[in-house]
Amino acid sequence: MKTRKLGASDLDITRIGLGTWAMGGDEWAYGWGPQDDAASVAAIQKAIDIGINWIDTAAVYGIGHSEEVVGRAVAGRRDKVLIATKCGRVLQGKGPTIVGRLTAKSVREELEGSLRRLGTDHIDLYQIHWPDPEPEIEEGWTEIARQVKAGKIRFAGVSNFSVPQITRLQKIHPVASLQPPYSMLRRDVEKELLPFCGANRIGVIVYSPMQAGLLAGRFTKERVAQLPDTDWRKKNPHFTEPALSANLALVEKLKAIAARKGHSVAELAIAWVLRRPEVTAAIVGGRGPEQVEQTRGGADWDLSPAEIAEIDKALAERQAAG
Numbered sequence: 041m042k043t044r045k046l047g048a049s050d051l052d053i054t055r056i057g058l059g060t061w062a063m064g065g066d067e068w069a070y071g072w073g074p075q076d077d078a079a080s081v082a083a084i085q086k087a088i089d090i091g092i093n094w095i096d097t098a099a100v101y102g103i104g105h106s107e108e109v110v111g112r113a114v115a116g117r118r119d120k121v122l123i124a125t126k127c128g129r130v131l132q133g134k135g136p137t138i139v140g141r142l143t144a145k146s147v148r149e150e151l152e153g154s155l156r157r158l159g160t161d162h163i164d165l166y167q168i169h170w171p172d173p174e175p176e177i178e179e180g181w182t183e184i185a186r187q188v189k190a191g192k193i194r195f196a197g198v199s200n201f202s203v204p205q206i207t208r209l210q211k212i213h214p215v216a217s218l219q220p221p222y223s224m225l226r227r228d229v230e231k232e233l234l235p236f237c238g239a240n241r242i243g244v245i246v247y248s249p250m251q252a253g254l255l256a257g258r259f260t261k262e263r264v265a266q267l268p269d270t271d272w273r274k275k276n277p278h279f280t281e282p283a284l285s286a287n288l289a290l291v292e293k294l295k296a297i298a299a300r301k302g303h304s305v306a307e308l309a310i311a312w313v314l315r316r317p318e319v320t321a322a323i324v325g326g327r328g329p330e331q332v333e334q335t336r337g338g339a340d341w342d343l344s345p346a347e348i349a350e351i352d353k354a355l356a357e358r359q360a361a362g
């Protein structure tokens with residue numbers, strides 16, 4: 041699998057990283073329905089076996105559970121994989137409400153927790169999950185810079201930040217990467233953030249390239265209706281009418297384009313976000329080894345101009361549908 045340097049950092053990452061949000065399980069506010077830990081471990085090990093060299097997680101996913109599963113899966117193979125995790129979303133009191141917190145003390149405590157759960161003495165990429173609360177971003181970032189000096193963090197990045205917010209942090213410590221949402225159904229990053237990151241050598245690792253699985257080809261109206269109440273997608277506007285029918289019609293058109301090249305539509309969705317030169321890599325969520333296997337082909341598929349034009353036409357028709 042091809043690799044790229046993450047911005048100005050020394051991290052050489054494969055064009056797909058494995059996303060582990062769903063592996064947090066469903067015992068917290070943003071679960072994806074029931075998830076089997078054994079399948080999660082197998083997915084992570086499959087990813088490493090096929091050459092995916094980085095994993096994205098966050099302390100908040102399953103309130104530490106995703107990190108624990110990642111720690112279990114990489115035990116004995118830590119040197120084969122780079123670990124990216126995130127801080128800044130914490131339980132308010134005993135929960136279940138999750139709030140943003142970026143005080144130095146909170147960041148320090150979160151980092152220690154992540155290191156313990158992941159079974160490692162360093163994080164390769166440590167990211168602020170959300171710029172929340174906004175007035176605290178400098179304090180949190182300053183603490184992260186301190187932990188870089190202490191050797192517990194190799195590189196530091198941000199997620200869901202705007203250009204002005206990144207600019208504020210750059211004055212304190214270099215921002216190695218941005219993790220924004222990006223998919224055919226969510227393109228706002230194209231206007232300002234991608235050009236800014238490209239011009240400033242900030243790596244971009246995009247999340248939800250298959251729009252949380254909606255573009256992966258396994259969704260039908262029936263499946264959406266049957267999603268458990270503990271799956272956050274059940275109430276998400278992309279998965280509810282009137283958007284759902286138009287999105288599923290789009291996926292049918294995309295399937296035909298992918299099939300001509302012997303690829304899955306999931307791989308097409310991934311290849312499409314990777315067509316942008318500013319995008320270093322895509323974070324692809326997988327809940328079991330078979331999904332990791334079925335999406336790997338997106339990493340090295342360079343879409344042709346004709347394929348991109350055909351996808352553009354399908355997207356324009358989707359937009360016209362409202």
Ligand SMILES: NC(=O)c1ccc[n+]([C@@H]2O[C@H](COP(=O)([O-])OP(=O)(O)OC[C@H]3O[C@@H](n4cnc5c(N)ncnc54)[C@H](OP(=O)(O)O)[C@@H]3O)[C@@H](O)[C@H]2O)c1
Nearest residue numbers: 059060061199247248249250251252253256323325331334
């Ligand atoms: N920084 C942030 O704020 C933020 C936000 C969101 C995500 N992320 C990161 O980005 C990662 C990826 O994003 P994501 O998980 O939201 O969305 P995604 O990668 O677009 O979609 C992942 C989901 O698609 C489905 N899927 C995967 N492979 C498939 C296949 N071959 N065929 C059919 N369905 C398949 C799975 O769900 P089902 O099988 O249940 O359909 C899987 O959980 C996350 O895991 C997380 O690490 C970060």
